[in-house]
Amino acid sequence: MTSTAQAPQSGAKTHPEHLGHVVFITAAAAMGGFLFGYDSSVINGANGGIQDRFDLSSGATGTVAACALLGSAVGAAIAGRIADRIGRIRVMQIAAVLFAVSAVGSGLPFAAWDLAAWRVLGGIAIGMASVIGPAYIAEVAPPAYRGRLASFQQAAIVIGIAVSQLVNWAILNMADGEERGKIAGLESWQWMLGVMVVPALVYGLLSFAIPESPRFLISVGRTDEAKKVLADVEGDIDLDARVAEIDDAMRSDHQSTFRDLLGGKFGLLPIVWIGIGLSVFQQLVGINVIFYYSNLLWQSVGVDPSSSFFYSFETSIINIIGTVIAMIFVDRIGRKPLALIGSVGMGLSLALAAWAFSYQNGNDPLPTAQGAVALIAANAFVLFFALSWGVVVWVMLGEVFPNKIRAAALGVAASAQWIANWVITITFPDLSEWNLSLTYVMYAVFAFLSIPFILKFVPETKGKKLEEMG
Numbered sequence: 131m132t133s134t135a136q137a138p139q140s141g142a143k144t145h146p147e148h149l150g151h152v153v154f155i156t157a158a159a160a161m162g163g164f165l166f167g168y169d170s171s172v173i174n175g176a177n178g179g180i181q182d183r184f185d186l187s188s189g190a191t192g193t194v195a196a197c198a199l200l201g202s203a204v205g206a207a208i209a210g211r212i213a214d215r216i217g218r219i220r221v222m223q224i225a226a227v228l229f230a231v232s233a234v235g236s237g238l239p240f241a242a243w244d245l246a247a248w249r250v251l252g253g254i255a256i257g258m259a260s261v262i263g264p265a266y267i268a269e270v271a272p273p274a275y276r277g278r279l280a281s282f283q284q285a286a287i288v289i290g291i292a293v294s295q296l297v298n299w300a301i302l303n304m305a306d307g308e309e310r311g312k313i314a315g316l317e318s319w320q321w322m323l324g325v326m327v328v329p330a331l332v333y334g335l336l337s338f339a340i341p342e343s344p345r346f347l348i349s350v351g352r353t354d355e356a357k358k359v360l361a362d363v364e365g366d367i368d369l370d371a372r373v374a375e376i377d378d379a380m381r382s383d384h385q386s387t388f389r390d391l392l393g394g395k396f397g398l399l400p401i402v403w404i405g406i407g408l409s410v411f412q413q414l415v416g417i418n419v420i421f422y423y424s425n426l427l428w429q430s431v432g433v434d435p436s437s438s439f440f441y442s443f444e445t446s447i448i449n450i451i452g453t454v455i456a457m458i459f460v461d462r463i464g465r466k467p468l469a470l471i472g473s474v475g476m477g478l479s480l481a482l483a484a485w486a487f488s489y490q491n492g493n494d495p496l497p498t499a500q501g502a503v504a505l506i507a508a509n510a511f512v513l514f515f516a517l518s519w520g521v522v523v524w525v526m527l528g529e530v531f532p533n534k535i536r537a538a539a540l541g542v543a544a545s546a547q548w549i550a551n552w553v554i555t556i557t558f559p560d561l562s563e564w565n566l567s568l569t570y571v572m573y574a575v576f577a578f579l580s581i582p583f584i585l586k587f588v589p590e591t592k593g594k595k596l597e598e599m600g
Contacts, residue, residue, distance in 0.1 A: 152272065152363050156279045158336040159266045160286035162222060162259030165229050165329055167290025169198070169252050171421045172322055174442060175298030179309040179319030184242040188559030196555035197246045198253030203548040205257020207541065210265070212258075217350075218266040218343045221258060226334030228255035230327045237316070237324025252326075257548070269343040272364045281457045284521055288453045290329075291421055292446035298322050299443055348376050390535045391542060402539050404587050405527055409547035411580040412523045415476055416573035417515050418551055419558050420445060420508060441505065448509050452516025464592040465522050466584055472518020473580045479511035480574035488567035519580075529591040 173195050181191045205225075213221045232252030239245035263283050271279040305311025305318035313321055344363075347356035356376075357369040364372070393399045398406075460468055486504035489497055496504060531539040561569040 152270070152279065155270060155340040155363070156267050156282050157286075158340045159222070159263050159270075160282040161329070161333040161336055162225060162263040163283040163286030164290035164293075165225075165326070165333055166256050166259045166263075167287035168294040168326060168329060169229065169232075169256055169290075170287075170418070171291040171446070172294040172298065172326060173198070173249075174421055175295070175302070176309075176319035176322045179317055180242075180245065182310055183317065183319070184245075186242060188563050189556075190242065192556045192559040194242060194246050194249065196552050198249040198256065199548050199552040199555060201250035201253025201255075202257035202260070203253075203545055203552075205254035205259075206261050206544050206548065207257070209258040209261040210541075213262055213265065213346070214349070217346050218262055218269070219337055219340065221262045222266070222337040223334055225255045225258040225262065226330050226337060228252065228258070229330035229333065233324055233326035233330055236326075237320045260544075266343055269345040270341070270359070270363055281521075284453055284524060285450075285457070288446070288450045288516070288520075292443065292450055294326075295443040295446045297325055301325070344373075345376055345380065348373060349380060391538055398542075399535070400587075401531060402535070402542060404589075405530060405539055405543035406546045407583055407587065408523045408526060408530075409543045410550045411576060411583060412519050413547060413550035413554055414573070414576040415480070415515065415519070415580070416554055416558070416570070416576075417512070417520070418555055419573075420512055445509055445512050448513050449516045449520075452513045453521060455517040456521035459517075460521055460525055461592065464590055465526050466588060466590045468518045469522045469584050469588070470581060472514045472522070473577055473584065475514030475518075476511055477574050477577035477581075479507045479514060480570050480577055483507035483511065484567045484570035484574060487570060490566060526588070526591055530589065 177191055177195060180186065180194060181188075184190075186194070209221055209225075212224070228251055232248050232255060235248035236245060236252065239248065263286075267279055267283060301313070301318050301321045302309065302311075305313050309319055310317045312318075316324075341359045341362065342355070344356040344359045347353070347359065353373055356373060360367065360369055360372055391398050391402045396403065456468065483504055486496065486500040486507060489500040495501065527540055527543050558569065561572075
């Protein structure tokens, strides 16, 4: 996709009456982020039922949960090129259809491999939404509000995670607390996966209510339509001059390729490795273990299924609070200080959780004191992640790369992130059965290792123009 981070700057201010319209279309586009978070997390509530229904081992359960991430890598890779050919709105609509089809198929599987296939399809939609939402928002948002509006995507993701946990909890209660309890002939875990068809349809309908990106319209010669969109979102401006500005910027864009990233001692340019490092460390601390497996995790230490769903929802609310904190402070104290605070907090929290889980004895519940510590530590870990690495990494990946390689470098870093996410997700069930405490020690080590990585290699991008990155 043509670089969206470089959309031309303008001194024009959006009038208040136009800002409401901009907020609406931004929120509609961010619905893809909501589905991203919802689909990524909904499997958490269904894992136990899936494992029991298909008599799966822990490793096979992890494979079913993680296979969506492989689809996500594919979706992220193809979304940009498709969007440049047929438009941003059409890609949103394709993603909405894939989400809906995946939801229905996942709710009505006849075998584990069938379920895995539907999860991969949903993963492709996740990957597409993770790319097209931020791209569209960057292209329609007026320059004066672009930073704040861009944060809608991350906020939508964490809200999607929270809502999926709440819906799972409500469905479980309707099934009398049984993960395989029947509701209208279907097991509760099937409803959990199938209900995602509702937000998918909402996303699809909203895509018909918002305009195409003016940048895409100009690229295909639909200048009059582009002017109308610009007038709606940016107010009283010189439309001819604005169109010419965007057109000139697009003509000067460099379409970066993987070849542009080659160089240095280790095959890739050093800044590319920094982007990969940020992406990988974000996942190796084990954050998605909390969102994919927290119900199984709490049940394994003696919490009943109904309560484990409540704890998972509580964790999602903490995730939202942490994200809001990050949105407030990322431009105030800088990216590196926030990341360092998060690394220290995550490392200590994970170490505390590892200590608590060391008291686990087979399938027996944790002692009361250690159980309380484990719950507090898990929530503290999520809070420190959300107020730091959860937001900072996405901000820095959009800023740290030079203009001439930004698009290609972002693709490589995003792929590294999906792969690291997949590795952590697929290995956790077997690792937790082997030794849950040492598994958390490993995640804590990665959190502490991120501290010297930030101090030595990561540049501060606060207050710098994109053109200064080199």
